[in-house]
Amino acid sequence: MGRQPCCDKVGLKKGPWTAEEDQKLVSFILGNGQCCWRAVPKLAGLLRCGKSCRLRWTNYLRPDLKRGLLSDAEEKVVIDLHAQLGNRWSKIASHLPGRTDNEIKNHWNTHIKKKLKKMGIDPLTHKPLLPPPQQPPQQQSPPPAGVSPEAPQPPPPERTKPPEEKTVPVPATAMESNEHGDDELLLLSKSPGFCTDEVPMMHPDEIMVPLNDQPPPLPASTCCAATTAAAAVSTPTTSYSTSGSSSCLTRDEDSPFPYMATGLPEWLDDMVPPPLSPSTWHDCLLPPPLSPSPVYEDAFNSYHQFQRNDALFSSY
């Protein structure tokens, strides 16, 4: 009945990851692609459970992550989307390429919540904070600036699904703030909505690196197989360029590929081991799909779309 347990949880390490563990995990994934997380720790020689590996990769090691604080524009998008979706961080994150749900959640709790309270806005309801006691709930005052007047009540804090959310509506304020660029926001809203954990299963054979149309140039020192693979092992949402023109990654601090912007850590230099043979994967679990993934073609096709989105961000 059922499946094999993912891990026995006995003798597994917990707590902060060491550089050595990071190295093992990155090395393994760059060399072998992402297959079943359950099998990763065993194959990578890690005393961690697959869940922990997945989290570490998606929240910290993924090469396409942006680092640093959210920009004002990103913050605004988060606020608007939160007004629509509530605490559905993964959905919100899917609209912010290079950001993880965990990162957005943290930023919300540590920065945005305070900011909104300071502005007299209830971060839960996105309505003006009620003045002390004896106040009937749900007053009808107009919504504050930056909050969509038509934004429905965010779902209750519990994990209940909002009534309808097939298409995430573009925040009205964002739309209004961009009269001539509606299509760009629409594009944003229609962009492949990948949650940060929804990294497509990949195998090195699947990695497709755009060769024409000037892909983002890599720093000379990092133009190695590892870097290329690192750049390619990413969700389609990350194939955008953060620069407004051409396709160069010029803003280091905003680079979706932190290792590219700052140079790969030394330990990545001679990383990328020979990939596991399919039979090794087989030994562990299912064989990975070996045909080229159309996902990355789509990603590359939407390359310019994201360039436009970036322009939109900078116009806030």
Added chain:
DNA sequence: AAGGGTCTCAACCGCAGCATA
């Protein structure tokens, strides 16, 4: 300079829904 308080964020926990045998 030291001690204490506050803040930040990586990582863990546990639940819900889905997949599979």
Added chain:
DNA sequence: CTATGCTGCGGTTGAGACCCT
């Protein structure tokens, strides 16, 4: 159809960094 395992997600925690007195 049922039992069990897996994955994804949101909430929470706690160690380290930072700030203030």
